[in-house]
Amino acid sequence: WAIYVWCRRTDELVDGPNASHITPSALDRWEKRLDDLFEGRPYDMLDAALSDTVSKYPVDIQPFKDMIEGMRLDLKKSRYQNFDELYLYCYYVAGTVGLMTVPVMGIAPESKASTASVYNAALALGIANQLTNILRGVGEDARRGRIYLPQDELARAGLSDDDIFCGEITDKWRNFMKDQIKRARMFFDEAEKGVAELNAASRWPVWASLLLYRQILDAIGENDYNNFTERAYVGKAKKFASLPVAYGRALMGTSKLF
Numbered sequence: 001w002a003i004y005v006w007c008r009r010t011d012e013l014v015d016g017p018n019a020s021h022i023t024p025s026a027l028d029r030w031e032k033r034l035d036d037l038f039e040g041r042p043y044d045m046l047d048a049a050l051s052d053t054v055s056k057y058p059v060d061i062q063p064f065k066d067m068i069e070g071m072r073l074d075l076k077k078s079r080y081q082n083f084d085e086l087y088l089y090c091y092y093v094a095g096t097v098g099l100m101t102v103p104v105m106g107i108a109p110e111s112k113a114s115t116a117s118v119y120n121a122a123l124a125l126g127i128a129n130q131l132t133n134i135l136r137g138v139g140e141d142a143r144r145g146r147i148y149l150p151q152d153e154l155a156r157a158g159l160s161d162d163d164i165f166c167g168e169i170t171d172k173w174r175n176f177m178k179d180q181i182k183r184a185r186m187f188f189d190e191a192e193k194g195v196a197e198l199n200a201a202s203r204w205p206v207w208a209s210l211l212l213y214r215q216i217l218d219a220i221g222e223n224d225y226n227n228f229t230e231r232a233y234v235g236k237a238k239k240f241a242s243l244p245v246a247y248g249r250a251l252m253g254t255s256k257l258f
Contacts, residue, residue: 002046002050003053003059003101005049007100010030010071013027013030014071014075024075027072027075031065031068033047034064034065034068035061037050037051037054038054040055053104058103060103062099063096063099063100066092067092067097069092070091070093070096073089073092074093078145079151080147080148080150080151081150081151081152082151083150083153085150086134086148086150090127090130090134091123094129094130095126095130098122099122099123101122102119105199105206106198106199106202107199108198108199111197113194113197117193117194120190121190121191122194124187124190124191125187125194125206125209125210128188128190128210128214129209129213131180131183131184131187132214135177135217135220135227136227137227137231138227139228140231142164142165149180153176153180157172157173157179158172159176167228167229169224169225169226174224174225177220177225184217185214185217192210195207195210196252203249203250204246204250207246207247207250208246211242211246212239212242215234216232216233217232219232220232
């Protein structure tokens with residue numbers, strides 16, 4: 001929870017109600033505050049919660065600094081030329097969360113997997129979640145002048161920024177979205193490999209997160225790929241139905257159960 005709160009507060013700097021007033025120097029001050037927090041000098045009670053966490057678990061500061069770097073990108077960059085650029089952005093703003101949380105969740109003592117493979121899976125889940133957020137929020141981002149889609153892939157699909165700002169659902173758009181969703185699913189598949197290696201107590205929430213977020217991709221298709229004016233979401237019934245599935249996978253400690 002302490003990590004989550006810090007991430008939300010960081011994200012709010014560039015996406016919250018005061019985002020228009022945030023400058024690079026404000027992010028520099030936030031990073032200095034992070035340094036102090038890790039050294040046991042929190043500024044407020046929310047900082048103190050994270051300061052306590054990093055004193056108890058082997059949490060590294062670099063993913064936190066990288067997330068702040070992602071916020072810096074949001075201040076100066078609104079287009080991404082190719083997937084390599086977009087991947088780096090997704091790492092900064094979401095892949096980092098996986099690296100922050102694995103030390104808290106812990107790797108199961110009986111796990112035969114390498115530590116690197118578990119961290120790679122956690123990174124993949126963060127990337128998959130962020131790609132899903134991007135695909136779900138195309139219209140919302142466009143209304144803020146941002147397009148988080150690879151420009152070269154848009155061009156190959158016969159699409160441009162103007163098509164996104166117009167928000168017309170065409171066969172070109174549907175085919176483009178199918179390819180983007182397919183790639184996001186690949187990252188979810190990669191993430192699955194690591195969940196079974198986490199401590200038993202940590203598996204259920206991670207499985208639930210993975211299954212629920214992956215269903216958002218289904219919802220985009222069910223909306224006929226209209227992510228301009230419709231927000232894809234998973235209904236309560238589907239959410240509740242996913243929880244016992246996630247719990248079953250957590251108990252079995254394997255991604256091969258379902």
